[in-house]
Every structure is written in C-alpha cells, then in structure tokens.
Amino acid sequence: xxxxxxxxxxxxxxxxxxxxxxxxxxxxxxxxxxxxxxxxxxxxxxxxxxxxxxxxxxxxxxxxxxxxxxxxxxxxxxxxxxxxxxxxxxxxxxxxxxxxxxxxxxxxxxxxxxxxxxxxxxxxxxxxxxxxxxxxxxxxxxxxxxxxxx
Numbered sequence: 001x002x003x004x005x006x007x008x009x010x011x012x013x014x015x016x017x018x019x020x021x022x023x024x025x026x027x028x029x030x031x032x033x034x035x036x037x038x039x040x041x042x043x044x045x046x047x048x049x050x051x052x053x054x055x056x057x058x059x060x061x062x063x064x065x066x067x068x069x070x071x072x073x074x075x076x077x078x079x080x081x082x083x084x085x086x087x088x089x090x091x092x093x094x095x096x097x098x099x100x101x102x103x104x105x106x107x108x109x110x111x112x113x114x115x116x117x118x119x120x121x122x123x124x125x126x127x128x129x130x131x132x133x134x135x136x137x138x139x140x141x142x143x144x145x146x147x148x149x150x
Contacts, residue, residue, distance in 0.1 A: 003037035003107055007079040008131040010036065013073050021067065029064050031071070037107035045099050056096035061121045061133050064103040065090060069117035069137040074103030076115070082142040088119065090135035098123025098130065105137070115139040 007013060011034045016026060018031040024041070027049065033040040041064045043049070043056075051057040067086055074083040103121045121133040 003076055003110065005036045007077070009079065010034075010075045011078050013079060014039070014075050017074065017097035018067070018071060023063065024067055027060060027063065029067070032102075034071070034075060036075050037072055037110065039075065039105045041071075041105075043101040043103075045101070048123045053095070054097075056098065056101050056132075056134075058092055058096070059114045061092075061096050061101055061103070062088075062090050062102060064125075065119040065121045065133060065135065066137065067103070067105075068103035070139055072107050072117050073110065073115040073139040073141070074135075076107060076110045077095050077141050078143055080144055084140050084142065086114070086138040086140050088135055088137035089143040090119065090121075090133050092133050094123075094130050094132045096121070096123045096132045098125040098132075101132075102126045102129075108136075113141055115141060120136065 014034050029043045043134045049060045106118045108116045119135045122129050
C-alpha cells in the first residue's frame with residue numbers, strides 16, 4: 001500500500017524538524033532515509049551511549065526508535081501539524097552490541113488523529129546486522145500546531 005503525504009514538502013519539513021531536536025543532536029543521531037511513511041535514523045556508537053557491558057544502552061535504542069516512528073508518521077501529516085508520541089512498546093530482542101545502531105519507523109495505519117507505526121532497531125558490527133529491538137508506536141497528529149509549545 002503506497003502512502004501519500006498530505007504535504008508535498010514533507011521531506012524538507014521532516015529534515016528541518018529533526019534538525020531542531022536537541023536530544024537527537026546531543027546523542028549524535030543522523031536522519032537518513034525519509035520517504036512517505038518511512039524514516040531511518042542511525043547512531044554511531046561511543047562509550048557515552050553504553051551500558052555497563054559496553055553495549056548501546058536500551059534507552060539510546062528506544063530514543064532513536066521513538067524518533068524514527070514519530071517522523072515516519074510526521075511525513076504523512078499536513079504541513080501545519082505537529083507530532084507527539086502517545087505511547088510505544090519496544091521489545092528488546094538481542095544485546096545492542098555494535099558500532100552503529102539503526103532505527104526504522106514505518107507507518108502501519110495513518111488516521112485523521114492517530115497513527116500507528118512499526119519500529120525496529122538494528123545494530124551493525126563488523127559488517128553483520130543484528131535485529132535488536134522491535135515494537136509499535138501510536139502518534140497523535142496535532143493539526144494547526146506545527147510548533148507545539150503547550
């Protein structure tokens with residue numbers, strides 16, 4: 001099923017919004033692919049993002065997965081809309097032992113108000129990719145509130 005964005009400038013709007021995210025910038029996350037209903041975010045490993053065993057901390061994986069799903073939904077929203085996560089559930093499948101984490105968000109259903117996405121995360125190490133997390137996410141489309149500040 002091909003998803004049609006409400007805003008023909010969805011990619012530029014999505015990239016501009018991502019660039020304003022202090023959390024993603026702080027982590028060093030990079031916005032990669034941006035397509036209608038699909039977004040990919042990558043995060044290079046560094047020790048500050050690890051847990052006690054030297055793997056990516058689950059919170060870092062969750063953060064990029066949440067943003068990937070949120071922006072996947074955002075690509076389909078009207079130009080004057082903001083996006084907020086209502087909820088997400090993430091199942092951790094394997095230790096996030098890698099040099100690079102990659103999160104993918106994909107819209108399952110885009111409704112007038114609520115959008116449901118699939119979120120997946122992978123780690124790459126020495127050329128091998130491991131699926132380390134999977135989940136679902138619900139977003140709310142806040143029409144007329146592109147700047148959402150309360």
